[in-house]
Amino acid sequence: MVTSEVTLPDRIDSDIDRLVEQDDFLNREQAIEELLSLGVSSHNAAGESEEELVDDVFTQAVDDQQDPANHQDDQL
Structure with a gap:
């Protein structure tokens, strides 16, 4: 693991x-x-193009709206 020294505001x-x-x-x-990792992840996500973000949101919305009746076998 790398050790770094930083100066932080109070x-x-x-x-x-x-x-x-x-x-x-x-x-x-x-x-x-953990806070630095979250910041780096957030920064990387901000670098995605708007089109990629829209595609991700659309895909997630479609996945969230799947009919639960189609997944009855998963619950048995």
Whole structure:
């Protein structure tokens, strides 16, 4: 694992402390790692073209609207 040193604004540092204190994360290291991962994932998703995003939303909407009667065998 790579170790990096960053300088954070006081507000961000306080937010991380608060999240750890609220038991959203086990410790600061886990909080920082997960929050950075979410930021990178969000940034990558923002890089998708609008057409790709529309296709993904359309596909998900169609999948969500499938007739449950067609999947009765899955529930038996």
